[in-house]
Amino acid sequence: MVLRAAMLWLAGNTRAEDLVRRAPFARSMVERFVAGEDSETALAAARALRERGLLVSLDLLGENAPDEARAAEAGRAYLALLDQIEAAGLPGNISIKLTMLGLDNSDELAWEKLEAIVRRADELEIFVRVDMEGSDYTERTLGLFRRVHDLYPKAVGIVLQSYLYRTDRDLDEMIERGARVRIVKGAYKEPETVAYPHKSDVDAAFRRHIELLLEDGNYPAFATHDEAIIRMTQGYALRMGVERSRFEFQMLYGIGKRRQEALVAEGYNMRVYVPYGTSWYPYFMRRLAERPANVLFILRQMLRS
Ligand code: FDA
Numbered sequence: 001m002v003l004r005a006a007m008l009w010l011a012g013n014t015r016a017e018d019l020v021r022r023a024p025f026a027r028s029m030v031e032r033f034v035a036g037e038d039s040e041t042a043l044a045a046a047r048a049l050r051e052r053g054l055l056v057s058l059d060l061l062g063e064n065a066p067d068e069a070r071a072a073e074a075g076r077a078y079l080a081l082l083d084q085i086e087a088a089g090l091p092g093n094i095s096i097k098l099t100m101l102g103l104d105n106s107d108e109l110a111w112e113k114l115e116a117i118v119r120r121a122d123e124l125e126i127f128v129r130v131d132m133e134g135s136d137y138t139e140r141t142l143g144l145f146r147r148v149h150d151l152y153p154k155a156v157g158i159v160l161q162s163y164l165y166r167t168d169r170d171l172d173e174m175i176e177r178g179a180r181v182r183i184v185k186g187a188y189k190e191p192e193t194v195a196y197p198h199k200s201d202v203d204a205a206f207r208r209h210i211e212l213l214l215e216d217g218n219y220p221a222f223a224t225h226d227e228a229i230i231r232m233t234q235g236y237a238l239r240m241g242v243e244r245s246r247f248e249f250q251m252l253y254g255i256g257k258r259r260q261e262a263l264v265a266e267g268y269n270m271r272v273y274v275p276y277g278t279s280w281y282p283y284f285m286r287r288l289a290e291r292p293a294n295v296l297f298i299l300r301q302m303l304r305s
Contacts, residue, residue: 001197001199003289003292003295003296004289004290004292004295005189006295007285007286007288007289007295008188008189008285008286008289009189010285011189011281011282011285011286011289012282017281020281020284020285021281029284029288029294030280030284032254033252033253033254033255033275033280033283033284033287034061034253034254034275034276034277034280034283034284035253035274035275035276036276037276037277037278037280038276038277039058039060039077039080039081039084039276041276042058042274042275042276043058043084043085043088043090045253045274045276046058046090046092046274047088047090049272049274050090050091050092052261052264053261053264053265053270054260054261054264054270054271054272055091055092055093055248055269055270055271055272056090056092056093056271056272056273056274057092057093057094057095057129057250057271057272057273057274058081058085058092058093058094058095058274058276059094059095059096059131059273059274059275059276060074060077060078060081060094060096060100060275060276060277061275061276061277061278061279061280061283062074062097062100062277062279063097063099063100063133063279063282064099064100064104065099065100065101065102065104065105066104067105068102068105068109071100071101071102071105071109071110071113072102072113074100074101074102074113075101075112075113075116075117078094078096078113078117079116079117079120081094082094082117082120082121082124082126083124085124085126086124086126092126093126093127093128093129093271094117094121094126094127094128094129095128095129095130095131095273096114096117096128096129096130096131097130097131097133098110098114098130098133098137098140098141098144099133099137101113101114101117103137103140103141103144107140107143107144110144111144111147111148114130114144114148115147115148115151118148118151118152118155118156119151119152121152121155121156122152122154122155125155126155127154127155127156127157127180128155128156128157129156129157129158129159129182129221130144130145130148130156130157130158130159131159132158132159132160132161132184132186133188134188134189134190135164135188135190135194135195138164138166138170141158142158142170145158145179146177149177149179153178153179156180157179157180157181157182157221158174158179158180158181158182159181159182159183159184159223160174160181160182160183160184160209161184161185161186161187161188161195162183162184162185162186162202162205162206162208162209163185163186163190163195163196163202163205164186164190164194164195165194165195165196166194167205167209168205168208168209171183171209171212171213172212175212175213175216175217175218178218179218180217180218180219180220180221181213181217181218181220181221182220182221182223182250183206183209183210183213183220183221183222183223184223184224185202185203185206185224185226186202187286187289187290188286203226203229206224206226206229207229207232210222210229210232210233210236211236213247214233214236214237214240214242214247215240217247219246219247219248220247220248221247221248221249221250221271222247222248222249222250223249223250223251223273224249224250224251225251225252225255225256225259227259230249230259230263233249234268244267244268244269245269247269248268248269248270248271249263249268249269249270249271250270250271250272250273251270251271251272251273252272252273252275252287253272253273253274253275255287260272
């Protein structure tokens with residue numbers, strides 16, 4: 001837990017970012033989790049996954065746009081990505097983060113970009129998933145999501161994080177409105193006032209949320225690499241008579257590759273989240289924080305450099 005907290009703190013630290021970006025060991029580790037630095041490379045990776053029967057969601061990395069110009073740039077990049085997906089004839093979703101579209105600046109700035117992206121996606125029949133970020137943004141992210149979901153209910157879905165106490169309530173609301181939910185454990189550093197501090201409680205909440213989504217959700221996505229929870233999900237779906245076509249599993253690019261393919265072979269929908277772009281640092285650090293072996297490796301390398 002202490003190591004995880006340290007890595008998540010470093011994820012927001014610019015001096016650590018400089019060190020990691022310059023470190024010779026970083027490139028091969030980054031390549032494991034990030035599909036490339038531009039959309040062409042990411043689309044090629046997505047095509048290779050599709051050929052193996054996997055579904056994809058493309059994510060242009062970036063968060064916390066510092067000004068309006070950067071938010072506008074991100075908005076344009078996502079619109080271009082939608083056209084590239086269409087031109088490539090590649091069935092695929094995209095995942096977006098509202099802080100990349102200007103949420104730190106104002107709700108209206110992020111809304112303008114979000115609405116334009118979802119409107120275009122709706123025209124192209126591409127699905128947009130709004131990722132969930134740190135808890136400071138949860139309320140505003142849900143507010144903007146409700147607005148855009150009212151306009152384009154088929155084209156957009158949300159992520160909820162089981163580690164937050166509030167998620168029991170938010171999940172009920174999202175099920176009620178028929179929104180497509182990706183449920184995750186949660187990846188950010190959160191205080192005990194808003195999130196379960198113990199992993200066992202997070203796992204218990206995650207299981208509870210998966211059951212609710214299997215019972216009443218609209219094509220839910222279970223995003224996890226946790227084998228015990230994947231098996232529990234399969235078992236619960238079977239007991240409840242929920243067909244495999246009515247939900248999907250999701251995993252991150254570079255994690256659990258063999259398991260991803262095995263799930264496809266078993267007849268499950270399996271989507272891989274394919275991140276790309278030059279702003280990979282915070283995403284990369286969160287992935288390292290999820291696994292103690294990764295954390296120890298990188299801390300040792302940083303102390304040496
Ligand atoms: P857990 O962390 O318990 O890991 C279970 C096992 O999986 C580990 O024992 C290990 O074997 C393997 N594993 C997990 N992470 C690994 C890693 N980084 N490297 C190597 N092995 C690893 N979070 C968020 O807050 N907002 C969001 O929008 C999203 N979006 C999202 C999309 C998708 C498709 C996925 C899969 C995940 C997210 N997440 C996320 C991240 C999520 O909250 C969570 O941090 C990670 O999925 C890790 O949790 P697990 O459920 O895998 O379990």
